[in-house]
Each structure stands twice: as C-alpha cells, then as structure tokens.
C-alpha cells in the first residue's frame with residue numbers, strides 16, 4: 001500500500017469515527033450499543049470482567065445484541081476473574097469467547113525472561129503483555145469493524161479525553177467506548193440496581209483488575225489504576241491494548257502530511 005493510500009485510509013477511519021462519536025454522544029448506553037450492533041461489519045466487545053465491562057456485557061446480553069463478547073485468558077488471571085467468566089455466561093445466556101496465548105510464545109518468553117520476568121524491566125513487561133494479551137487480542141479483533149471497550153475518562157489521566165468513537169487505524173477498525181462519560185459512582189449504582197455480577201476483588205480494594213501478579217489493591221485516595229504494574233514509575237503505564245501506535249509510525253513522514 002502506498003503512503004498516499006494509507007493516508008486516505010486513515011482519513012476515512014477518522015471521518016467515520018467523528019460522525020459516530022457525535023451520534024453516540026446523544027444516546028444512553030443501550031442506544032449506543034444498539035447503534036453499533038446495527039452497523040454493517042462485525043462488532044467485538046472485549047471484556048476483562050471488570051465492573052465497567054460487566055455493565056456492557058449485561059446490556060449486550062439483556063438486549064440480545066449482535067455483538068461478539070470475547071475475553072483474553074492470559075493464563076495469569078485471578079481465580080475470581082476466571083470464575084466470573086462462567087457466572088456471567090450463565091447469568092446472561094451468552095458465550096464469552098476465550099482467546100489464549102500461544103504455548104510456543106509463552107515458552108519462548110519464559111526461556112528468555114523467566115515466568116515472572118515482567119518485574120525486571122519495562123521491556124520485559126511489555127513483551128509479556130505482547131504475548132499474553134496483544135497477540136490474542138489481534139486474533140479476537142481479526143476481521144472486526146468495531147471494537148467495543150469499557151474505557152472511561154475517569155479511570156486515569158491517560159484516559160481523560162476518551163471519546164465515544166475513535167479511529168484505530170493500526171488495527172483497521174473503529175474503537176467504541178460507550179461508557180466514556182460514566183463515572184465510577186454511576187457504574188456502581190447501576191450494578192447494584194440491576195443486580196449485575198461483579199468481581200469480588202472490587203470490594204477488597206481492586207478497582208482495576210488485570211493479571212494477578214501485576215495487580216495490587218490500592219490505598220484510599222490513590223488513582224483507580226495505581227494498582228496496575230505498580231512497580232513501574234511511568235504514570236501513564238498501560239498494557240498496550242489501548243495505546244495504538246501513533247499515526248507517525250503508520251504513515252511515513254506523517255508529521256509532514258497536511
């Protein structure tokens with residue numbers, strides 16, 4: 001693909017995302033999800049079984065929407081999270097499709113870094129997330145046009161400007177964040193009112209839950225995601241799922257393109 005056609009493709013994604021963003025802004029959660037389910041192209045919702053994701057799963061299951069629900073079984077999840085996958089399927093009568101890392105990738109990682117090598121350096125941690133999360137995510141999103149997530153603006157400073165829809169040109173899809181404008185109090189009230197099953201770890205000081213060795217409980221007053229990869233200093237640390245490469249890495253000389 002030429003640089004010119006890449007630029008045109010990115011521009012088309014961004015234009016579609018902007019239109020969708022404006023339409024989604026005027027709707028409630030059910031309306032947002034129904035709109036995406038009705039679009040041409042496959043929609044995939046990836047759930048970590050966190051409280052936000054449970055709200056979305058409940059809405060998808062309750063309204064029988066044509067949205068595939070998927071999760072990344074990294075092999076390092078909390079037992080509570082694994083148990084919640086089954087419970088959520090039973091509650092809503094849906095299938096949560098599991099995506100696993102490749103054994104060969106895990107073997108290679110362990111041979112090079114050790115099973116818990118992610119504590120040794122940011123690079124080793126990103127390598128682990130790459131093998132256990134990013135590669136399975138790529139399979140989950142293969143062929144999808146829309147990727148629904150539970151991102152919220154209040155989760156961290158890094159997510160403070162999360163839109164309802166954004167172009168993910170690297171993955172060739174539009175990312176939909178239907179809870180972008182919900183705060184944690186609204187989420188908790190909704191879960192209580194609707195009887196939505198949630199991870200018991202939330203009530204033990206874990207507002208954000210990832211892999212067990214990389215998540216700790218937070219102290220009162222700490223940011224919601226302070227317990228994720230807590231040993232790293234970078235305030236904006238993420239696993240890479242929601243940090244696509246900058247346009248400049250997709251389009252050669254993008255910074256000069258006008």
Ligand code: SF4
Pocket residue numbers: 074076118125126128129130132133210211213214239
């Ligand atoms: S969160 Fe931790 S255990 Fe999970 S994939 Fe990333 S580095 Fe590996």
